[in-house]
Amino acid sequence: MPQISEKGMAMPSSPIRKLVPFADKAKERGIKVYHLNIGQPDIQTPDVALQALKTCNEKVIEYTHSAGNISYRKKLAKYYQNIGINIDENNIMITTGGSEAITIAFMSTLNPGDEIIIPEPFYANYTAFALMCGVKVKTVTSSIENNFALPPISEIEKVITPHTKGIVIVNPNNPTGYLYSKEELEQLAVIVKKHDLYLYADEVYREFCYDGYKHFSTMQLAGIEQNVILLDSVSKRYSECGLRVGALVTRNKEVMAAALKFGMARLCAPAIGQIVAEASLDTPAEYFESVYNEYIERRDFMVEALNKMPGVVCPKPRGAFYAVVKLPVDDADTFAKWLLEEFEYNKQTVMVAPASGFYSTPGLGKDEVRIAYVLKIEELKGAMETLAKALEVYPGRV
Incomplete structure (x- = not known):
């Protein structure tokens, strides 16, 4: 066999x-x-999303643009602008869930044998995504004793090698619930700029920050605008896990052009999912x-x-x-x-x-x-x- x-x-x-x-x-x-x-x-799930699903009157469920529906991308860009992330629809590619955003980001920027650094514990599927792309995961360990805070920057620098091409963070963190501060992210930006690395930022839980703590996006970090790749999803924000609509967001035009070629190969993100996701942006406060x-x-x-x-x-x-x-x-x-x-x-x-x-x-x-x-x-x-x-x-x- x-x-x-x-x-x-x-x-x-x-x-x-x-x-x-x-x-x-x-x-x-x-x-x-x-x-x-x-x-x-x-x-x-928000009523506006469910209503969009119920009233969808498409006569043919067609392929969409490989980057995603332009109306959705424009509306999503306004969502980001409203939270202090200055981008437009050309910086966004709609994906089949956040999982595809991650794999396309890796495939667009990493070669087999390259290394990425992730603070552990981390979302388990990153191991699978890296394996699929032939990428090696190296870790710096956070511990329960200090509530899983970001390890010292010196510890991160110790594991950087000539093969290191990027750092991955999930903020707020899955599985620990830790929220990285603006100061921690600014320290991380220094390393990213110094070693010219990609910073892959999974921010799907940004709406869920507690006790007066505020979310600061890596897309707001100065000096590494071309290094940051934001990975996002509607799954948790709107309780739409089964919709399978995510987004890859970056100001780096070369990365976006490469990502779009992978997007063309898989044709498009879900058509009905994008209709519902676009409607979800009207969810009231x-x-x-x-x-x-x-x-x-x-x-x-x-x-x-x-x-x-x-x-x-x-x-x-x-x-x-x-x-x-x-x-x-x-x-x-x-x-x-x-x-x-x-x-x-x-x-x-x-x-x-x-x-x-x-x-x-x-x-x-x-x-x-x-x-x-x-x-x-x-x-x-x-x-x-x-x-x-x-x-x-x-x-x-x-």
């Missing part, structure tokens, strides 16, 4: 999705599973205020509940809707699987994402999990009670 590719064998399983078969079997046994493993909000308050309530409840559990450590996230949590367990992967295969409390259990999959350095995150506070308070109460009971009886408790 023919062999699968080396990339196919090396491709890692998602720590977010790899336990789904075990969750399915638990449900077949009549167990309720609280899904804290995935960033799928239960927040309702009241929607975001309501969502913001809801996430604050969920976060505060969950963080307090977790830190009351013996041996559990959970920093308070400044943004997004995730937290990396340290548990008193021997192995978080084993614990996550045990929750679904062997444990139940009142016919319910919890699904979490083992944090080891968010680290590149072997051995890190072994006693950590990522938890997404994307469920309503009543659901979170049930999930936290269930998790507390599980930790009490887990055979591998430390």
